[in-house]
Amino acid sequence: MNTLIEKISAVNDLILQGKGLEAFDIYYHEDVIMQENDNEIFIGKEVNRKREEAFFAAITEFRCAKPLKVTVGEKTTMVEWMFDYTHKNLGCKNYTQVAVQEWQDGKIIKEKFYYGS
DSSP: OOSHHHHHHHHHHHHHOOHHHHHHHEEEEEEEEETTEEEETEHHHHHHHHHHHHHHTTTTEEEEEEEEEEHHHEEEEEEEEEEEEETTTTTTEEEEEEEEEEEEEEEEEEEEEEEOO
């Protein structure tokens, strides 16, 4: 699995299997930088894993996740996702989101999520 399309497809497949944290452990760089829209930037795998754990733990009902489009460029991938779930703190969520990943050394070094409010 050397190409970015293979790697991002593997990430997406794990997410669809309910193994988002496993995808994070395998495919994210130790120095990963993550950001939602123009909100605060979080640096480092440990900090970001804790945020991911908290997010997944607060989902009270999961209805659907589906990658709608996948784009691959030079050291960059983008996935448009459709999500439908209920979150303990955020309530019922049904929206699309674009996740942009920058890759370094075969891992995601930077990921930014774009979505409406």
